Every structure is written in structure tokens, then in C-alpha cells.
Amino acid sequence: MAVIELQDMYENMVTARQYEERLQEEYMAGKQPAFDISAGPIPGELHLAAGHEAAGAGVCQHLRDDDTVTAPHRPHHIAIAKGVDLKRMTAEIFGRESGLSGGKGGHMHLFDPDVNFACSGIIAEGCPPAVGAGLAAKKRNTDSVAVAFLGEGAIDQGAFLESLNLASVQHLPVVFVVEDNDWAISMPKERVTDVENGAQRADGFGLQGARVDADDAVAVSDAAREAVGRARDGNGPTLLEVQVHRRMGHFMGDPEAYRPAEDKAAAEQRDSIERLEADLRAHGIDDEEIDDMRSRAHDRVGEAIEWAKDQPEPDPDNAYEDVFVNPPSGVTDSEPSIADTGGDD
Amino acid sequence: MAQQENDDTSEQQAGRSLTMSRAMVEAIAHEMREDDEVFYMGEDVADYGGIFDSTEGLLEEFGRDRIMDVPISETAYIGAAVGAAQAGMRPIAELMFVDFFGVGMDQIYNQLAKNTYMSGGSVNVPMVLTAAVGGTYNDAAQHSQTLYGTFAHLPGMKVVVPSTAYDAKGLMHNAIRDDDPVVYMFHKRLMGIGWLPAPDGPKTGVPEDDYTIPFGSADIKREGSDVTVVTLGLHVHRALEAAADLADDVDVEVVDLRTLVPLDTETIRDSVAKTGHLVVVDEDYRSYGVTGEIIASVAEAGLDDLDAVERVALPDVPIPYARPMEDEVVPGVDDIAAAVRAARGDE
Numbered sequence: 001m002a003v004i005e006l007q008d009m010y011e012n013m014v015t016a017r018q019y020e021e022r023l024q025e026e027y028m029a030g031k032q033p034a035f036d037i038s039a040g041p042i043p044g045e046l047h048l049a050a051g052h053e054a055a056g057a058g059v060c061q062h063l064r065d066d067d068t069v070t071a072p073h074r075p076h077h078i079a080i081a082k083g084v085d086l087k088r089m090t091a092e093i094f095g096r097e098s099g100l101s102g103g104k105g106g107h108m109h110l111f112d113p114d115v116n117f118a119c120s121g122i123i124a125e126g127c128p129p130a131v132g133a134g135l136a137a138k139k140r141n142t143d144s145v146a147v148a149f150l151g152e153g154a155i156d157q158g159a160f161l162e163s164l165n166l167a168s169v170q171h172l173p174v175v176f177v178v179e180d181n182d183w184a185i186s187m188p189k190e191r192v193t194d195v196e197n198g199a200q201r202a203d204g205f206g207l208q209g210a211r212v213d214a215d216d217a218v219a220v221s222d223a224a225r226e227a228v229g230r231a232r233d234g235n236g237p238t239l240l241e242v243q244v245h246r247r248m249g250h251f252m253g254d255p256e257a258y259r260p261a262e263d264k265a266a267a268e269q270r271d272s273i274e275r276l277e278a279d280l281r282a283h284g285i286d287d288e289e290i291d292d293m294r295s296r297a298h299d300r301v302g303e304a305i306e307w308a309k310d311q312p313e314p315d316p317d318n319a320y321e322d323v324f325v326n327p328p329s330g331v332t333d334s335e336p337s338i339a340d341t342g343g344d345d
Numbered sequence: 346m347a348q349q350e351n352d353d354t355s356e357q358q359a360g361r362s363l364t365m366s367r368a369m370v371e372a373i374a375h376e377m378r379e380d381d382e383v384f385y386m387g388e389d390v391a392d393y394g395g396i397f398d399s400t401e402g403l404l405e406e407f408g409r410d411r412i413m414d415v416p417i418s419e420t421a422y423i424g425a426a427v428g429a430a431q432a433g434m435r436p437i438a439e440l441m442f443v444d445f446f447g448v449g450m451d452q453i454y455n456q457l458a459k460n461t462y463m464s465g466g467s468v469n470v471p472m473v474l475t476a477a478v479g480g481t482y483n484d485a486a487q488h489s490q491t492l493y494g495t496f497a498h499l500p501g502m503k504v505v506v507p508s509t510a511y512d513a514k515g516l517m518h519n520a521i522r523d524d525d526p527v528v529y530m531f532h533k534r535l536m537g538i539g540w541l542p543a544p545d546g547p548k549t550g551v552p553e554d555d556y557t558i559p560f561g562s563a564d565i566k567r568e569g570s571d572v573t574v575v576t577l578g579l580h581v582h583r584a585l586e587a588a589a590d591l592a593d594d595v596d597v598e599v600v601d602l603r604t605l606v607p608l609d610t611e612t613i614r615d616s617v618a619k620t621g622h623l624v625v626v627d628e629d630y631r632s633y634g635v636t637g638e639i640i641a642s643v644a645e646a647g648l649d650d651l652d653a654v655e656r657v658a659l660p661d662v663p664i665p666y667a668r669p670m671e672d673e674v675v676p677g678v679d680d681i682a683a684a685v686r687a688a689r690g691d692e
Contacts, residue, residue: 035540038482043668045484095483095667103667106485121487122445123417156416157448184417186393192416253540258392316673319665 001218003283007293009061009217010276013053015297016077017273019086020048020248022301023076023093026309027252035253041309042094044106047074051215051247054272055179056081058220058242059147062228068133068146070126071119073108074179078149079119084112086304096311103314104322124150124157127176131163134172134237145173145231152241153184155198161205164239168207173231175224176239181246181267186258202239211241215272218279245270363551364537366398368510372517373400373437375555377407380435383521384411386422387439387475396441397477397536419449423474427456427526430472435521443476443492443530457526458501470526473517478506479532479579479628480675482541485666491578493627494634496528497605503527503560504605508535508581511549512603515558522557532578546582561607565616569598572685573616575639576626577602580676584626587681595685605635610642614650617643621652622688626681631658655684 023046030040037044049056052074060081063069071078079089085100092099093107100112108121116133120126130148137144154160155178167174178198182189195201202209208230212219220242227238245267249256256264277290363371377383385400391414394401404412415422419440426438440446446453453474461469480489497504503525507513513531520527535547566581567588574584574597581601588597598616602609617623623643625636636656643651657676665671 034542036542037540043483044666045488092666095669099667101666103670104486104663104665106483106666108487109485109666121485122448125448153417156418156421158418158420159448184388185396186389186391187414187416191414313669314667316669319662319670319673320660323662 001221003280003285005061005221006218006276006280006283007285009057009221010273010280011293011297012057012081013217013273013276014294015300016053016056016080017050018297018301019076019080019304020050022305024048024248024252026305037253046107046252047250048248048252049074049077051245051267051272052179052181053077054215054217054220054276055149055177055242055244058217059175059177059224059228059240061221062224063145063147065115066142066144068116068130068144069118069149070130070147071110071117071149072123072126072151072154073119073121074151075108075110075119079110079112079117082117083115084110084117085114086300087307088112090304090308091311094308094311095313096308097314097318098311102318102322124154124160126150127160127163130174130176131167131172134167134174134231135170137173138170143173143232145175145228147175147177147228149177149179151184152178152180152182152189152198153187153192154178155201156193161201164201164205164207164237167237168205171234171236173234174237175227175231176237177224178239178241179244180241181244182263183246183250183259185250185254197241199239199241207236208238209240210238211243213243215243215245215270215275217272217276244272361550362548363510364543365507365510365513365531365547366401366536366538368514368551369399369507369517369531370401370403371551372514372555373521374403374406376518376521377403377411382434383437384413384434385437385439386413386415386426388415388417388441390414390439395439397531397533398538399439399475399477399531399536419445420452423449424452424456426472426474427452427460427470430470430526431460431468435471437473437475437521440474440476442488443478444487444490446476446492446495454499458499461525462501469524471524473520473527473529475529475531477533478530479534480664480671481534481579483666483668483671486663489664489671491530491532491628493530493577493605493629494638496530497635497638501526502606505529505560505603506577506605507531507603508566508578508601509547509549510551512558512564512601514551515556516560516603518555519557519560523560530578534579535582544582546585558603560604561609562603563609563612564601564603565598565612566601567597567599569596569620571596571620572622572624572688573598573600573613573620574624574626574681574685575600575602575613577605577635578628580626580628580681583676583678584681586678587685590678591682591685595689597685608638608642610646613639614643614646618650621650623651623653624655624657624681624684624688626676626684627656627658628675629659630661631656632661634658653688653690655688657681657684
């Protein structure tokens with residue numbers, strides 16, 4: 001792999017990690033001393049992806065803007081790797097008018113059609129739309145591909161299994177990327193499936209399956225190159241499972257009482273960013289160049305967050321817009337009132 | 346022995362107060378001790394104790410065989426609950442968020458709800474489907490709905506919506522003992538979860554002993570003579586706050602439906618006969634839903650008692666994320682007060 005590709009992945013992953021750390025700080029501001037999920041500058045649930053960076057960067061490195069990505073409820077690192085507008089994404093997470101969706105979506109519902117990125121907060125439900133994007137590419141004879149990201153907890157869901165079959169039987173240019181962080185909220189993988197290697201799900205549906213055991217961006221990138229290339233060349237879908245690690249709770253505020261301390265400590269030990277940094281040094285990249293990449297990431301993240309916080313909140317009445325692009329007249333916010341109905345009896 | 350609720354069962358006599366989640370769990374634990382055929386399935390219900398505390402502490406007492414974490418496979422485990430119920434057991438299955446109903450809806454509306462009828466009554470489905478509902482904490486369009494009307498609309502399911510700890514316990518006892526499928530919808534904002542503070546109202550006195558609250562018995566949470574506010578869930582507490590705000594000018598009666606199916610039309614009609622003014626408040630979507638149904642059920646009995654009607658509900662839009670927009674669409678205390686004044690012609 002060329003050094004420039006390693007550098008791209010590294011800067012991308014560092015950006016994602018720093019972004020999550022800054023979001024965590026911003027999210028917790030206003031939630032002290034007592035944690036109230038609806039308080040503070042970023043309200044609602046927040047699912048951070050620290051420890052998942054290798055999957056986003058390693059896969060999206062092989063994608064173009066015209067390729068489609070669907071992401072789950074833990075989407076930031078994937079969005080960053082896909083090239084989603086960081087400032088407008090951040091404004092969306094802060095619920096601001098200049099956000100990607102004008103504040104209607106929030107962090108689980110990020111849409112950036114310029115780079116064909118979307119996500120959904122319902123487990124595995126991004127899989128069928130990715131199949132649809134692959135179907136459109138096939139029907140139109142383009143060489144675009146579609147990638148559905150999902151967690152290992154999602155591989156027991158009907159939407160995923162049906163999508164595997166449909167993509168396979170139609171030979172669609174789709175890659176399913178399972179980010180295996182070992183935990184579906186509080187449920188360890190072994191309690192919800194008897195299959196240790198999720199990529200084996202592919203066998204029953206006639207598509208290619210592969211698993212990357214190490215949380216290693218280079219190995220992910222190598223496996224993704226093959227899977228994306230297969231899809232782009234018209235040779236059908238792939239199921240790729242990637243080992244990642246959950247360094248934080250399922251959502252901010254998750255007490256993680258269910259999680260053994262040593263499991264969390266182990267997740268923090270296995271850092272794909274440090275691993276890639278060692279690879280870079282082995283390729284002759286020195287401290288100065290690494291510091292430059294880190295500082296560019298730091299500045300970019302800081303600018304996005306400061307910009308987002310300066311944006312105005314949406315007008316409350318914006319809530320009534322965008323149900324349809326072609327709104328029927330007279331359906332919203334009518335206030336029917338029956339007055340004097342019984343006056344003349 | 347179970348006691349039927351009656352007017353003498355004062356909450357004050359209980360001598361202790363519980364959060365809504367503790368009351369709900371207490372009823373489940375009691376039924377599980379009494380009947381080995383009761384078990385609970387859901388995502389994160391064992392070690393976590395339910396994301397919204399709906400099963401907290403049950404794993405420790407009953408173990409994994411009866412408090413079962415299941416794969417994220419709503420179709421499979423809700424359908425499995427239907428099958429186990431038809432085999433004579435009394436399963437409780439939990440939808441972590443009611444918004445996830447779509448994933449397993451065929452099992453809910455084509456099996457759970459219809460098998461009794463399609464079999465001509467020769468099979469029954471004695472199960473409970475619990476589900477967390479509601480917004481007010483900026484969880485956006487896929488995690489904030491109540492969907493009360495959706496479940497109440499489809500025939501074959503009894504639909505329960507507690508607003509206090511006292512009601513939550515009595516309704517849960519009844520739900521588990523009922524020989525039909527019951528959908529038990531608990532509002533996240535009422536449960537008393539550490540990270541999602543509840544208003545003052547839902548934490549109430551709760552008797553230690555078991556008791557049942559019959560389905561189809563609405564509860565007048567505040568008596569009044571001028572305007573009837575009919576509502577359920579979180580909005581019982583918002584309506585009570587609005588009533589308190591208006592107390593100098595308007596005497597508001599607040600009717601808590603407690604169950605949508607069956608619907609206690611008698612209590613609603615009696616209240617409207619007294620006040621002549623009806624305001625229906627719902628956290629579900631406005632059109633084709635709970636508000637229209639309540640108003641129709643009053644109108645069908647005759648329009649003579651009805652001087653004015655107002656409804657307050659979510660406008661027909663998905664629930665937006667950002668705080669100013671969510672606050673706009675979810676009915677607030679001021680919206681309820683304004684509707685009460687409008688019903689009185691004080692606009």
C-alpha cells in the first residue's frame with residue numbers, strides 16, 4: 001500500500017477520533033452535575049464511535065462520491081471517511097438551522113446527498129436501501145457501488161439477512177460491512193449468536209464472505225479493496241466483517257455496569273490509530289509529519305464545532321416543512337373547532 | 346389474593362412511594378413468583394435491566410432462563426412469544442422503543458392480534474407486549490413516537506398506557522393475568538430513570554400487595570366542572586399542570602384514559618355531560634388517531650351535551666430533532682391551557 005494512502009487513512013481516523021472526543025465534551029456540557037439526556041447544547045442520544053475508525057477509513061478509502069454509503073446509529077466516523085460536509089454535519093448534531101437537515105434529523109439521521117451518504121437509527125435498516133442503490137447502479141449500467149455499514153448485533157435481523165439474499169441473487173454491486181465491537185448495547189456476541197465469525201452468514205446466501213480479525217486499518221483496506229473491486233467489476237456482493245472495539249458506552253450516559261472492567265480496558269489497549277501510526281513510522285514518516293497530520297485534524301474539528309455553535313437555531317415553524325417535497329395544500333396545522341354545536345335544541 | 350381497585354384504596358395508605366418503573370417491575374416480579382409460566386424476553390432486559398429500567402433487578406431474582414436477552418430479531422422473538430402464549434405460557438416480550446414495531450409488525454398485527462379471531466376463539470394469546478414510548482428529549486423521528494393510535498386502531502390488542510406508579514402496577518397485574526394479548530406502553534419520561542428526569546406526578550404511593558386495575562376504567566385525576574380534558578400518559582401530568590395554572594378562572598376536569606382498548610366511553614361522556622366542553626390531548630399524530638376517536642365517541646352519544654371541542658396533538662409531521670422544533674410539535678402545558686380557554690370561548 002502506498003504511503004500516501006496510509007497517510008490519508010491516518011489523518012481521517014485521527015479526525016474521527018478527535019471529533020468524537022470534542023463531541024463528548026460538548027455533549028456533557030450542560031449535563032452537570034446531574035446527567036439529563038435532554039439538557040445541554042447537544043440533546044438526545046449520542047452514540048460515539050471511538051475505536052471503530054479503522055472500519056470507516058479502511059472501507060471508504062476505496063469509494064468515490066458517486067458510491068452510496070448507508071450507516072447505522074453510530075455514524076460519525078463513517079460520515080467523515082465518506083467525505084460528508086463536516087461543518088454542516090456538526091451543525092445538524094447541534095440541532096442548528098445550517099445543519100445537513102436543518103436540525104430535523106440529528107446525529108442518527110445524517111443525510112448528505114452530495115456524497116450519497118445516509119443513515120438510519122433502526123438496526124440493520126440501512127441494508128435494504130444500500131441494496132436499492134446497488135440495483136440502481138446495475139440498471140443504469142454505472143460502475144457505482146453501495147456499502148451498508150452495520151454492527152455485529154444487526155446480523156441477526158431480518159432486514160440484513162433478506163438483503164444478503166436479494167443482493168446475491170441479483171448479483172448487485174453491494175458490500176455489507178459488519179463492524180464487530182463485541183457488544184450489542186449490553187449483550188455480548190456469544191449470547192445472541194452461535195456463530196463466532198459473522199462473515200459465515202454469507203455462505204448460506206451464496207455471496208463472498210471475509211473477516212478481518214485485527215482492528216487494523218491496513219488489513220481492512222486490503223479486504224475492502226477486494227470487496228469494492230468485486231462489486232465495481234460486476235462480480236457481485238461481499239459480506240465483510242471487521243473487528244473493531246467499543247471504547248465508550250453504547251450511548252453517552254450508558255453506565256456500562258454490565259461490562260467487565262477488563263473488557264473495556266482491553267478495548268482501550270487495542271488502538272487501531274496507534275497501530276497505523278507505527279506502520280507510518282515504519283514507512284519513514286517522522287514525528288513532524290505525524291504532528292502535522294494531527295494538528296490539521298485538530299484544526300478542522302475545532303473549526304467545524306465552533307462554526308456549528310455559531311449557527312442559529314431553527315425557527316420552530318420549520319417543523320411543518322419538508323413532510324413532502326410537493327406539499328398538498330391545507331393539510332398542516334389546521335385547528336378545527338366545533339363551537340355552538342348544540343345551541344338550538 | 347388480588348384486590349379489585351376501589352375508592353377506598355387510597356394511595357396515601359400505601360405508606361411508601363415508587364417510581365413508575367419500580368411499580369411496573371414489582372408487578373412483573375409478583376406474577377413471576379406466582380406463575381412459573383411467566384417469562385420476559387427482550388433486548389438488554391437481563392444484565393442491563395431494560396434501557397428504561399423496565400426489568401431492573403429481575404435477572405438477579407429469576408435468572409437467565411426467565412429474564413431472557415434475545416438477539417436483535419424482533420420478528421423472531423415477538424413471534425416466538427405469540428407461539429409460546431398459544432402453547433399456554435404467559436410470555437412478556439419487550440420492544441425497546443415502540444418505534445421499532447415496524448421491524449416485527451407482521452407478528453404483531455397478523456398473528457398476536459388476529460389468531461384468536463381467525464381461530465374462531467379456539468386459540469388464545471395470553472401475552473404482554475411492553476414498549477417504551479414518547480418524546481420530549483430530542484431523540485428525533487425514529488425514537489420519539491407514541492403510536493398509541495396505531496396499536497389501538499388494529500383490532501385484537503388491548504392497549505394500556507399508565508401515567509402513574511399506582512396505575513402502572515395495577516394495570517401490569519391485569520395485563521399478565523389477561524387471557525388476551527395486551528400492549529403495555531410505558532412513557533420513558535414517566536419511568537423515573539436517572540438520566541431522564543421525570544416530572545413530579547408519576548411517582549405515587551403504591552400498595553405492597555398485588556391489585557388489579559380493570560381495563561376500560563378511566564380515572565378522573567382531577568375533578569372539575571367547566572372543561573373536560575381527556576388524555577393519557579405523559580400528558581396527564583401536563584394537563585394537570587395546565588389545570589392548576591388555570592384554576593382561578595376555569596375549573597378543569599382531567600380524565601386519564603389508562604386504557605385505549607377497551608375505551609371507557611362512559612366516564613368520558615359523563616364528564617362532558619357535566620362540563621359541556623371537551624379538550625382531547627394526545628402525544629400521537631393528530632389525524633386518524635386518538636383525538637378524533639374520543640371526539641367521535643362523545644358525538645355519537647349525542648351532540649346536546651357538547652358546546653365546544655378542541656384537540657391538541659402532534660401535527661401530522663414526523664418528530665423533528667432540534668429542541669425548538671420538537672417543543673413546537675409536542676403539546677406543552679401552554680398549548681393545553683390555550684385549548685381549554687378556546688373551548689370556553691375565551692380566545
